[in-house]
Amino acid sequence: MKHVAEWALNAAAAGGASYADVRIVAQRGRALTTKNGKVGSASEAESVGLSVRVIADGAWGFAASAGLGSAAVQATAADAVEIARASARVKLQDVQLAAEKPVVAEWTTPHKIDPFSVSVEQNIDLLLKIDAELRSVAGITLAETNLNSNREEQWFVSSQGSDIHQTKLSTGAGYAAYAFAGKEIQKRSYPNSYGGQWQNKGYELIDELKLLENAKRTAEEAVALHQANQCPEGTFDIILDSSQLGLQIHESVGHPIELDRVLGMEANFAGTSFLTLDKLRTLRYGSELVNVVADARQEHGPGLGTFGFDDEGVPAQCTPIITNGLFTGYLSSRETAHTIGESRSGGTLRAEGWNRLPMIRMTNISLLPGKKALSLEQLIEATDHGLLMQTNRSWSIDDKRYNFQFGCEIGWEIKKGKRIRMVKNPSYSGITTEFWNALDAICSRDEWTLWGTPNCGKGQPQQVMGTGHGAAPSRFRGIKVGSAYR
Amino acid sequence: MLTQSQAGDLFDRIRKRSTADEVEVLFSGGRFALTRFANNIIHQNVAEENYSVSVRTAFGEKTARASTNKFDDESLGQVVRASESLAKVQYPDPDLLPMPDASEAPITSEPAPSRCFERTAKITPAVRAEGVRKIVNVAERHKLTTAGVFSSAESIDGIFNSRGLSRWHTQTSAEISITMLAADSSGWQKANSPDVANLDPSRLAEIAAKKAVDSARPREIPAGKYTVILEPAAVLDIVGFMFWDYSGVAVLDQRSFLTGRIGAKLFDENITIWDDAAHPLQSGSPFDGEGVRRKKIELVENGVVKRLVYARSTAERVKRSEYHNKVGPVEATGHGFALPNEMGEMPLNIVFAAPENPRTLDQMIATTERGVLVTRLWYIREVEPYEKILTGMTRDGTFYVQGGRVQCGVRNFRFNQSLIHMLSGVDAMSVPQRSSGEESFDMVVPAMRVRDFNFTEVTRF
Numbered sequence: 001m002k003h004v005a006e007w008a009l010n011a012a013a014a015g016g017a018s019y020a021d022v023r024i025v026a027q028r029g030r031a032l033t034t035k036n037g038k039v040g041s042a043s044e045a046e047s048v049g050l051s052v053r054v055i056a057d058g059a060w061g062f063a064a065s066a067g068l069g070s071a072a073v074q075a076t077a078a079d080a081v082e083i084a085r086a087s088a089r090v091k092l093q094d095v096q097l098a099a100e101k102p103v104v105a106e107w108t109t110p111h112k113i114d115p116f117s118v119s120v121e122q123n124i125d126l127l128l129k130i131d132a133e134l135r136s137v138a139g140i141t142l143a144e145t146n147l148n149s150n151r152e153e154q155w156f157v158s159s160q161g162s163d164i165h166q167t168k169l170s171t172g173a174g175y176a177a178y179a180f181a182g183k184e185i186q187k188r189s190y191p192n193s194y195g196g197q198w199q200n201k202g203y204e205l206i207d208e209l210k211l212l213e214n215a216k217r218t219a220e221e222a223v224a225l226h227q228a229n230q231c232p233e234g235t236f237d238i239i240l241d242s243s244q245l246g247l248q249i250h251e252s253v254g255h256p257i258e259l260d261r262v263l264g265m266e267a268n269f270a271g272t273s274f275l276t277l278d279k280l281r282t283l284r285y286g287s288e289l290v291n292v293v294a295d296a297r298q299e300h301g302p303g304l305g306t307f308g309f310d311d312e313g314v315p316a317q318c319t320p321i322i323t324n325g326l327f328t329g330y331l332s333s334r335e336t337a338h339t340i341g342e343s344r345s346g347g348t349l350r351a352e353g354w355n356r357l358p359m360i361r362m363t364n365i366s367l368l369p370g371k372k373a374l375s376l377e378q379l380i381e382a383t384d385h386g387l388l389m390q391t392n393r394s395w396s397i398d399d400k401r402y403n404f405q406f407g408c409e410i411g412w413e414i415k416k417g418k419r420i421r422m423v424k425n426p427s428y429s430g431i432t433t434e435f436w437n438a439l440d441a442i443c444s445r446d447e448w449t450l451w452g453t454p455n456c457g458k459g460q461p462q463q464v465m466g467t468g469h470g471a472a473p474s475r476f477r478g479i480k481v482g483s484a485y486r
Numbered sequence: 487m488l489t490q491s492q493a494g495d496l497f498d499r500i501r502k503r504s505t506a507d508e509v510e511v512l513f514s515g516g517r518f519a520l521t522r523f524a525n526n527i528i529h530q531n532v533a534e535e536n537y538s539v540s541v542r543t544a545f546g547e548k549t550a551r552a553s554t555n556k557f558d559d560e561s562l563g564q565v566v567r568a569s570e571s572l573a574k575v576q577y578p579d580p581d582l583l584p585m586p587d588a589s590e591a592p593i594t595s596e597p598a599p600s601r602c603f604e605r606t607a608k609i610t611p612a613v614r615a616e617g618v619r620k621i622v623n624v625a626e627r628h629k630l631t632t633a634g635v636f637s638s639a640e641s642i643d644g645i646f647n648s649r650g651l652s653r654w655h656t657q658t659s660a661e662i663s664i665t666m667l668a669a670d671s672s673g674w675q676k677a678n679s680p681d682v683a684n685l686d687p688s689r690l691a692e693i694a695a696k697k698a699v700d701s702a703r704p705r706e707i708p709a710g711k712y713t714v715i716l717e718p719a720a721v722l723d724i725v726g727f728m729f730w731d732y733s734g735v736a737v738l739d740q741r742s743f744l745t746g747r748i749g750a751k752l753f754d755e756n757i758t759i760w761d762d763a764a765h766p767l768q769s770g771s772p773f774d775g776e777g778v779r780r781k782k783i784e785l786v787e788n789g790v791v792k793r794l795v796y797a798r799s800t801a802e803r804v805k806r807s808e809y810h811n812k813v814g815p816v817e818a819t820g821h822g823f824a825l826p827n828e829m830g831e832m833p834l835n836i837v838f839a840a841p842e843n844p845r846t847l848d849q850m851i852a853t854t855e856r857g858v859l860v861t862r863l864w865y866i867r868e869v870e871p872y873e874k875i876l877t878g879m880t881r882d883g884t885f886y887v888q889g890g891r892v893q894c895g896v897r898n899f900r901f902n903q904s905l906i907h908m909l910s911g912v913d914a915m916s917v918p919q920r921s922s923g924e925e926s927f928d929m930v931v932p933a934m935r936v937r938d939f940n941f942t943e944v945t946r947f
Contacts, residue, residue, distance in 0.1 A: 065534065396877045486942055
């Protein structure tokens with residue numbers, strides 16, 4: 001593909017671009033779902049194309065086309081230059097890019113089993129067995145399952161000499177059981193809501209998730225919620241399970257640290273951030289126990305934010321975001337790094353596909369586990385009166401990322417170290433920094449899971465991206481509970 | 487642009503490669519460009535051209551879909567094989583119907599007026615930059631910072647099947663969205679249209695700027711139940727969350743808040759809602775995912791839920807179900823998604839009927855003793871599905887109204903509000919207009935004044 005990229009680079013240079021990079025991307029996806037004993041959808045999709053990103057007259061231009069012939073590629077590059085020159089009509093200063101050494105490299109997601117090597121029959125058979133198990137529980141009125149496989153092969157070539165061939169694989173699966181009765185719909189999901197668990201790895205994830213083994217319990221909980229009391233309203237100590245805490249991290253740490261938001265570049269749609277530049281290394285974001293990293297490296301684990309290189313050729317890195325409670329880092333790019341005094345990008349620029357402009361995206365934004373051995377059961381035993389909340393049901397946060405409200409599928413009231421009853425419709429709310437400063441216990445590594453969020457939306461046109469969030473169950477003191485149902 | 491004739495040739499090439507009993511091909515794509523600005527400069531500026539073919543094959547009661555954006559012979563052969571391989575390993579679906587033929591899915595004509603305008607299709611990067619320049623000029627005149635988009639597109643949607651059905655729709659669209667930012671306040675406006683001549687960047691910028699200026703130094707007022715005046719964008723973003731439930735499949739699945747409630751008076755007398763793809767202020771194609779013409783359907787009449795929408799197979803399933811005589815007329819309405827899918831159908835061309843005595847926004851404000859004026863809502867999510875409790879935030883222009891006048895900007899609220907209660911407490915509405923938000927699809931909706939809207943928390947700005 002390098003020769004195709006060079007057609008574009010040469011055309012961009014001939015048009016007067018001072019910088020250009022080309023991404024040629026081939027994506028393949030398979031999506032299987034079932035609903036109430038039948039296959040809901042079965043589809044395969046592929047998309048191949050090229051994009052050219054240029055700087056001309058000191059401003060950005062971007063054009064993309066599915067055509068990979070020489071004439072189409074050169075026309076796309078020329079379009080990108082024309083667009084950049086139009087951008088330059090409304091600029092204040094030239095775009096600056098932080099220096100980055102050119103890279104020639106190959107990288108592939110580590111995996112044991114190529115998900116596309118597993119037959120569709122085998123996948124559907126598994127999903128229908130899960131579906132049958134869910135619906136074997138009296139009171140279940142709707143059962144849904146999904147299994148997804150994705151492959152993205154990308155060639156990145158830049159006018160500064162980078163030539164990177166990268167192949168990423170991801171796998172995801174999950175299910176939900178609904179129980180409608182009276183005037184209420186209750187739901188339980190496994191292993192997480194909204195599509196289950198997703199990671200950048202092969203089909204081996206499916207066996208690890210023990211999907212079938214957990215189906216009956218999941219369905220029974222959905223039915224049992226109808227007999228449970230409403231979650232009480234008031235101020236409580238709460239324990240969040242790791243999947244809910246993963247989403248809490250995503251919304252109240254991951255988004256506000258995006259430097260493009262902070263700089264106002266997303267103000268019209270995704271919003272801005274309370275984390276103005278003066279807060280770097282001065283804001284006490286959380287309690288001393290809170291350590292959060294943005295880690296795209298393979299050694300962090302198979303998160304949806306794990307890669308070899310970002311989409312402007314910067315190697316994967318680990319950036320300390322919150323260190324012993326102090327706010328210490330943003331997610332940055334080559335264009336934005338200088339605004340925080342950095343000489344190098346943090347390597348977070350990613351695009352949804354060949355036809356989308358790379359932008360700052362979360363990598364794996366993870367809360368590091370507690371250093372002292374602590375299981376979830378031990379944390380419950382150490383809680384006098386509180387609520388354990390599991391599995392997200394609703395989520396919302398303001399456009400500066402201060403005020404949030406989350407609902408969960410199920411809650412458990414804890415008294416004197418024991419779960420005394422199930423409660424339905426649990427929810428909690430708060431202000432981001434107050435919440436993280438209320439954290440007083442984090443379970444240890446053996447309770448830590450690197451969750452995948454496959455549906456993070458950002459940008460105009462909107463791009464959907466997968467992000468990773470490692471978390472272990474944690475306890476927060478004095479949190480407002482239940483105002484969603486007031 | 488891919489033409490209907492070229493698509494027809496592609497369909498013939500695909501059909502020749504297939505051994506399936508039936509073949510259906512969807513075409514979509516076009517040219518899209520978007521100029522994005524922030525901090526009073528253009529910071530992102532993109533364009534793309536792309537088309538996809540999506541091939542559904544059926545063997546008896548088995549069907550599946552595969553898609554590609556490559557149109558060479560080898561790729562077309564591969565996409566047919568992928569679709570057929572997937573289809574052959576499906577379990578038989580007794581609800582799967584034969585594909586519709588042209589007589590079953592008649593289309594009389596394209597919507598009138600036309601949704602395709604050459605002046606929109608021909609917008610260049612320089613034209614968009616000039617529009618942005620006008621917006622930035624307004625920002626600078628008011629000492630504000632602006633961010634937003636100016637986009638333009640020319641798109642196609644087509645469907646062909648082996649029973650002779652052939653449908654084609656072309657459309658243009660242009661959109662401008664503007665945020666104006668001051669030190670402690672902001673304002674927003676957004677509009678779109680198939681015809682760029684309907685968009686005035688300077689006028690939209692002035693409205694957004696006025697909101698930012700007028701809401702500066704926001705006061706904090708306590709959360710609680712307030713009379714709210716929701717501008718049309720706020721109305722569409724919140725009501726959009728209920729239309730997934732006006733689906734036959736949603737009722738069969740018992741995931742709809744309308745389960746057991748069709749025929750009941752759920753909302754105020756003044757609420758009448760249609761789905762009408764042919765409405766002059768609507769956009770989109772006149773046929774659904776199987777090529778069936780989208781019929782005009784009255785979903786709510788004077789507060790009573792009247793009808794649902796149905797894909798072809800959903801209508802047959804409902805006729806055989808316990809709901810067959812409980813949900814009003816049951817027929818294919820032309821609202822189905824492309825098959826196979828698990829969601830069924832949805833109304834996507836929502837039009838609220840004009841009230842008997844429409845009020846302008848200014849009249850609503852002038853007759854409000856104490857309330858909150860809301861420009862826009864944000865990050866709306868469903869908290870409780872059967873009472874339809876939604877949570878979300880106000881954003882970009884929230885004002886305190888007292889004594890019939892806008893008094894000041896206020897800090898933004900979180901709401902937790904039942905949609906059923908909200909639409910049961912509407913005491914004034916404007917003439918519906920085409921409106922665009924960010925949380926739901928475009929609609930023709932009025933501004934509304936609502937009693938006892940439930941704000942539960944206040945944020946820090």
